[in-house]
Amino acid sequence: DSGVTQTPKHLITATGQRVTLRCSPRSGDLSVYWYQQSLDQGLQFLIQYYNGEERAKGNILERFSAQQFPDLHSELNLSSLELGDSALYFCASTRAGANVLTFGAGSRLTVL
Amino acid sequence: ELKVEQNPLFLSMQEGKNYTIYCNYSTTSDRLYWYRQDPGKSLESLFVLLSNGAVKQEGRLMASLDTKARLSTLHITAAVHDLSATYFCAVDTPNSGYALNFGKGTSLLVTP
Numbered sequence: 001d002s003g004v005t006q007t008p009k010h011l012i013t014a015t016g017q018r019v020t021l022r023c024s025p026r027s028g029d030l031s032v033y034w035y036q037q038s039l040d041q042g043l044q045f046l047i048q049y050y051n052g053e054e055r056a057k058g059n060i061l062e063r064f065s066a067q068q069f070p071d072l073h074s075e076l077n078l079s080s081l082e083l084g085d086s087a088l089y090f091c092a093s094t095r096a097g098a099n100v101l102t103f104g105a106g107s108r109l110t111v112l
Numbered sequence: 113e114l115k116v117e118q119n120p121l122f123l124s125m126q127e128g129k130n131y132t133i134y135c136n137y138s139t140t141s142d143r144l145y146w147y148r149q150d151p152g153k154s155l156e157s158l159f160v161l162l163s164n165g166a167v168k169q170e171g172r173l174m175a176s177l178d179t180k181a182r183l184s185t186l187h188i189t190a191a192v193h194d195l196s197a198t199y200f201c202a203v204d205t206p207n208s209g210y211a212l213n214f215g216k217g218t219s220l221l222v223t224p
Contacts, residue, residue, distance in 0.1 A: 002154065033211055043200065043214040056209030090154065099143060099210050103155040
């Protein structure tokens with residue numbers, strides 16, 4: 001157990017729908033990163049939050065959004081889902097000043 | 113655009129043999145990370161290389177970094193089946209919140 005908790009582990013939904021993925025970082029970690037892993041794109045950085053504020057954006061689609069709450073947990077919202085959004089979504093956390101990301105177990109999203 | 117290239121992408125090797133995975137990157141960076149991922153699982157941090165000439169070893173794996181050549185290597189000594197996994201190298205991006213930019217991964221299969 002890495003200490004980074006992601007829910008749900010698996011999610012199956014239909015095209016056009018909206019889902020929310022949740023992440024609780026390790027105790028004491030202020031930074032949360034979201035990544036998407038798919039066979040064709042590999043591991044893609046989506047977005048980072050630090051202590052409640054958006055810090056950096058990667059290849060995140062406009063249909064996707066995220067936020068980090070005062071208790072430091074984060075949610076990734078995916079809307080108007082398409083077949084190509086099927087992927088493993090990872091959350092990772094790190095402490096301030098450290099760059100070693102600790103990854104959660106991931107949420108596997110299947111869009112039918 | 114930052115590029116991180118690994119080769120080979122697929123590697124099948126016999127138990128007891130040695131081999132090296134290469135990671136080239138396109139930016140000036142002093143920090144290079146190696147992660148391991150088992151099928152369907154999360155990413156586990158293996159090594160963090162923080163300066164030119166850094167070398168780290170853990171069991172049968174040894175990683176090194178040459179920042180001048182923008183090259184890191186992951187050397188496998190006397191491979192065993194338990195090392196079968198996908199290995200990723202990554203470079204952090206200071207202007208993107210230090211998010212890790214990953215290579216495509218090297219899928220390693222160790223056979224008897």
